[in-house]
Amino acid sequence: MMKQNHISELRLAIIGLISMQPQSGYSLRKFFSTTPMGRFSSSPGAIYPALKRLEEEGWIAGAIDNADSLRPKKVYSLTEEGTRALHLELTKAVTREDIIWNLDGLILRFPFIEQLGLSEVLRFLTQFEEEVSRYIPTLENYLDGVSEEITLCGRLAMQQGIDGYRGMARWARHAIEEISTHRPDPTQGEN
Amino acid sequence: MMKQNHISELRLAIIGLISMQPQSGYSLRKFFSTTPMGRFSSSPGAIYPALKRLEEEGWIAGAIDNADSLRPKKVYSLTEEGTRALHLELTKAVTREDIIWNLDGLILRFPFIEQLGLSEVLRFLTQFEEEVSRYIPTLENYLDGVSEEITLCGRLAMQQGIDGYRGMARWARHAIEEISTHRPDPTQGEN
DNA sequence: CGATACATGTAACCGGTTACATGATTTT
DNA sequence: AAAATCATGTAACCGGTTACATGTATCG
Numbered sequence: 001m002m003k004q005n006h007i008s009e010l011r012l013a014i015i016g017l018i019s020m021q022p023q024s025g026y027s028l029r030k031f032f033s034t035t036p037m038g039r040f041s042s043s044p045g046a047i048y049p050a051l052k053r054l055e056e057e058g059w060i061a062g063a064i065d066n067a068d069s070l071r072p073k074k075v076y077s078l079t080e081e082g083t084r085a086l087h088l089e090l091t092k093a094v095t096r097e098d099i100i101w102n103l104d105g106l107i108l109r110f111p112f113i114e115q116l117g118l119s120e121v122l123r124f125l126t127q128f129e130e131e132v133s134r135y136i137p138t139l140e141n142y143l144d145g146v147s148e149e150i151t152l153c154g155r156l157a158m159q160q161g162i163d164g165y166r167g168m169a170r171w172a173r174h175a176i177e178e179i180s181t182h183r184p185d186p187t188q189g190e191n
Numbered sequence: 192m193m194k195q196n197h198i199s200e201l202r203l204a205i206i207g208l209i210s211m212q213p214q215s216g217y218s219l220r221k222f223f224s225t226t227p228m229g230r231f232s233s234s235p236g237a238i239y240p241a242l243k244r245l246e247e248e249g250w251i252a253g254a255i256d257n258a259d260s261l262r263p264k265k266v267y268s269l270t271e272e273g274t275r276a277l278h279l280e281l282t283k284a285v286t287r288e289d290i291i292w293n294l295d296g297l298i299l300r301f302p303f304i305e306q307l308g309l310s311e312v313l314r315f316l317t318q319f320e321e322e323v324s325r326y327i328p329t330l331e332n333y334l335d336g337v338s339e340e341i342t343l344c345g346r347l348a349m350q351q352g353i354d355g356y357r358g359m360a361r362w363a364r365h366a367i368e369e370i371s372t373h374r375p376d377p378t379q380g381e382n
Numbered sequence: 383c384g385a386t387a388c389a390t391g392t393a394a395c396c397g398g399t400t401a402c403a404t405g406a407t408t409t410t
Numbered sequence: 411a412a413a414a415t416c417a418t419g420t421a422a423c424c425g426g427t428t429a430c431a432t433g434t435a436t437c438g
Contacts, residue, residue: 004427008397014323026417036330036352037289048419053397071406071417093359107348114344121344125218139227152373153305153312153386156366157298161227162208167358182343195399199425217389237426239391244425262389262434 003101007089009108010050013040015078015086016112018060022077023050039142040108051076059085090116095125099135099165118179128173136165194292198280200299201241204231206269206277207303209251213268216242231299242267250276254336281307285318290356309370316370319362327356 006012017023017031025048041047054060059082078086090113098106106128113121127173139155139162147155197203208214208222216239223229223238232238245251250273256264269277281304289297297319304312330353338346 010398025419029417036333036349041398043399043417043419045400049397051418071407073417105352111345113340113344114288142227149411151305152370153303154302155360156369157302158227160298160301160362160366163358163362164355169355171347171351171354173413174205175351178347179343201426209429215389216391220389232426234427235391236393237391240425243391260434262390 003097005097006092006102006105009105010046011054012089012105012108012112014036014047014050014054015059015082016108018079019083019086019112022063022075024065024073024075026073028173037108039104054082058082086112087116090124091120094124094131096131096135099128099131103168107182118182121132121179122176125172125176129169129176132169132172133163136162136169139165195237196288196290197283197293197296200231200296201237202245203280203296203299203303204228205238205241205245206250206273207299209267210269210274210277210306211301213254213266215256215264217264227306228299230295249273268362278307281315282311285315285322286324287326290322296361309373312370313367316363316367320360320367321365323356323360327353327360329355 013022013032014028017028023031025044028047028051029042032038032040032047051060051062055062055076058079060076061079062074065075066116072174090109094106110121110124113124139158143150143155143158143162151157204223205214205219208219214222216235219238219242220233220235223231223233235307242251242253246253246267251267252270253265253267256266281300285297301312301315304315329367330349334341334346334349334353
């Protein structure tokens with residue numbers, strides 16, 4: 001079935017955000033509840049246990065802020081091990097299984113990959129575009145094969161899925177272009 | 192958070208398929224594992240317990256086929272209560288929460304709605320199109336608001352989400368058209 | 383006779399949801 | 411003084427995943 005070869009979306013979102021800037025449970029909750037990234041959970045009942053587990057596993061380390069005050073805050077940073085784990089996850093090859101079972105996780109990975117450099121981003125997008133484009137004919141063939149026996153709405157629902165994948169491939173191509181032509185900022189030069 | 196005002200995708204898929212034709216655990220597994228609808232689980236460890244629960248709740252009833260043979264089969268049909276529950280689920284209004292948290296479930300509903308008649312299908316599509324179209328500006332406004340502080344890939348990821356929703360709205364409009372012009376088969380006439 | 387398809391299930395594990403619990407600080 | 415926000419957690423529940431367990435029937 002091959003559904004779970006990856007870390008959960010919540011874990012990825014948490015360590016990804018922490019990698020950009022140290023975060024407390026509360027700041028994560030706030031971010032999730034005020035941005036469209038809230039699609040990846042929220043509620044304290046998910047976040048605090050997840051943070052605890054990540055700390056137990058040594059991926060993140062919490063430092064108490066305002067230790068003396070009456071309202072202390074626990075701010076987590078990535079450990080070296082956590083950084084390694086995150087980078088490993090972000091650079092994993094994009095597989096058809098991901099395309100089918102873990103699309104949201106894939107899109108979630110994307111913004112965090114930027115830290116690894118634009119070449120990594122391009123590698124990801126290229127793989128993504130290729131896997132998606134390769135999957136579409138499979139779906140089309142299936143649809144062709146059953147179009148006699150399927151109901152009208154069944155066909156339309158499948159069409160929706162195919163259109164969705166087509167849109168993603170298009171998006172990836174567009175993103176590749178935008179990133180490729182992204183000014184290496186000639187006024188600064190990089191030598 | 193409002194995530195769980197609906198039955199699980201697996202349950203919906205199961206009772207939806209049973210409503211089209213009585214099914215055994217095995218036939219469901221087979222269907223899931225050989226069609227793109229397998230996105231909604233599979234594995235016996237999910238299906239058999241789900242069937243048991245649905246039977247306990249009185250939504251489905253199992254009849255033993257080949258009772259005398261050494262390889263009996265349990266074929267489930269919808270009860271009246273199950274039919275009511277399914278129809279209730281299928282005719283629920285499409286909300287923004289669904290659009291955000293339960294998109295897959297919404298698309299899964301779609302082919303089963305056809306049994307309720309094309310007017311129900313059109314009602315669903317109209318609501319779907321409207322809710323999606325209303326949600327898009329919210330996302331666009333958010334993106335505009337943060338475009339200064341967001342990273343390149345963060346923006347592109349958001350753009351992907353918006354494009355996805357736009358594609359869905361387009362699909363819904365297209366589906367409405369296709370269904371509306373769907374020949375009411377003039378050779379038969381309905382009076 | 384071995385492989386594949388038919389057929390149904392269980393048990394340990396994991397992690398997300400919901401709801402609850404507590405209390406400090408700041409704003410109105 | 412009340413309300414909102416800051417801040418962190420726990421506990422019961424639910425259901426999906428993985429892996430295991432068992433046995434029959436059919437086909438080559």
